Amino acid sequence: MKQFNQMSPSRQDAILQLSKGPDFLASLRSETRHFTKETLQSASPEFSQLNESLQDQIWSMMRTFDCNSFSHSRSKSQLLYPTLARVNHSCRPNAVLGDPKPAEQDAKLHSGLEPVDLLKKALIAIEEIPEGEEITVSYLSEEDLLEPRPQRRQRLMDGFGFECFCSRCLDEDADRVLRTFRSAEGEGSTGTGGEPCEEMHVSSFADFLTKLSKEEPLSSPDELVAIAETASETLAPSHWLLRKVHYVLSCFYEKNHRPALAVEHLQGILDLELRALGRISPSKWEQKGDQLVMKGDLPQAFECYAQVLKALKLRSPEVYPIPGRDMPCEEIRKKLRSVLDGVTAAKGYPSAA
Numbered sequence: 001m002k003q004f005n006q007m008s009p010s011r012q013d014a015i016l017q018l019s020k021g022p023d024f025l026a027s028l029r030s031e032t033r034h035f036t037k038e039t040l041q042s043a044s045p046e047f048s049q050l051n052e053s054l055q056d057q058i059w060s061m062m063r064t065f066d067c068n069s070f071s072h073s074r075s076k077s078q079l080l081y082p083t084l085a086r087v088n089h090s091c092r093p094n095a096v097l098g099d100p101k102p103a104e105q106d107a108k109l110h111s112g113l114e115p116v117d118l119l120k121k122a123l124i125a126i127e128e129i130p131e132g133e134e135i136t137v138s139y140l141s142e143e144d145l146l147e148p149r150p151q152r153r154q155r156l157m158d159g160f161g162f163e164c165f166c167s168r169c170l171d172e173d174a175d176r177v178l179r180t181f182r183s184a185e186g187e188g189s190t191g192t193g194g195e196p197c198e199e200m201h202v203s204s205f206a207d208f209l210t211k212l213s214k215e216e217p218l219s220s221p222d223e224l225v226a227i228a229e230t231a232s233e234t235l236a237p238s239h240w241l242l243r244k245v246h247y248v249l250s251c252f253y254e255k256n257h258r259p260a261l262a263v264e265h266l267q268g269i270l271d272l273e274l275r276a277l278g279r280i281s282p283s284k285w286e287q288k289g290d291q292l293v294m295k296g297d298l299p300q301a302f303e304c305y306a307q308v309l310k311a312l313k314l315r316s317p318e319v320y321p322i323p324g325r326d327m328p329c330e331e332i333r334k335k336l337r338s339v340l341d342g343v344t345a346a347k348g349y350p351s352a353a
């Protein structure tokens with residue numbers, strides 16, 4: 001409250017407006033995640049001794065912050081950006097929120113920038129956005145966006161307290177195929193795997209995989225290869241969970257310098273991304289390009305980097321340009337040039353290993 005009272009009237013107004021919209025009012029009715037005034041009263045004797053109107057003001061301010069704040073890589077706490085707080089979530093977003101990278105931040109700090117400016121965020125378009133179309137970002141991670149609707153909706157409900165009504169969530173059929181379990185005849189002709197107990201089983205398995213890919217406890221891929229084999233007896237080849245298994249294997253092989261296997265296991269997740277989000281993810285395609293270079297397949301690597309460059313060029317003009325530092329497009333151009341140099345040096349394409 002003290003900090004709020006020190007702000008300019010226009011900034012105070014921008015923040016107060018956040019607690020007047022229908023979404024905020026709806027969130028007051030959702031007790032799934034958000035704390036109630038009673039929770040605060042029982043947690044803090046000081047709070048319950050304040051008069052009713054002050055309690056209401058503080059509680060509303062805390063809920064506004066809870067519903068609208070974002071994290072920033074440079075800050076350990078959540079921060080409130082009154083304008084960015086207006087951006088809704090979509091499971092097929094057309095923009096991302098970006099923080100300047102630490103090296104850029106430090107360069108700026110040395111050029112005399114106010115520390116508070118380092119906490120700025122940028123809203124970056126990742127595709128052409130026609131005039132009048134809503135700009136959306138994802139409140140979920142890139143990995144979570146590859147999960148089917150029930151899982152995504154559950155994550156949004158648990159983490160942010162709302163039921164998602166984005167265009168992708170309303171488009172049910174797209175996900176149904178990704179969740180199809182294998183039948184005796186092959187892909188696509190049995191149920192959707194939607195029974196509650198099955199979904200629970202599937203999500204704990206998915207969490208297990210995410211943990212595996214993040215914490216990297218695997219010393220040998222045998223366990224995962226066995227999981228992949230069992231899973232492919234039950235799940236259709238296009239099932240998102242099977243693709244996740246292969247992605248974890250791909251990361252394992254990448255770390256263990258087995259590029260041919262890494263590329264082989266990467267492809268499923270690239271297809272899934274294209275299908276779920278309608279576009280390629282530059283980081284995973286760059287990963288594929290790097291593995292193809294390692295494998296010695298320069299023509300395919302060139303194709304891959306060219307796709308990455310095309311995707312990156314769709315993004316807003318480079319944000320936070322720092323003289324003397326390569327921006328993402330330039331880094332990919334360098335990789336394209338080095339692939340071409342490799343081709344010239346070998347007087348033709350080397351054969352794939």
Ligand SMILES: C[S@@+](CC[C@H](N)C(=O)[O-])C[C@H]1O[C@@H](n2cnc3c(N)ncnc32)[C@H](O)[C@@H]1O
Nearest residue numbers: 021023068085086087088089162163164165166
């Ligand atoms: C950061 S605010 C976004 C701006 C908010 N719509 C407004 O007008 O102030 C987050 C809130 O917007 C709503 N919201 C955002 N994305 C949504 C979506 N895809 N489906 C339903 N509600 C959404 C939810 O109420 C959520 O708690």
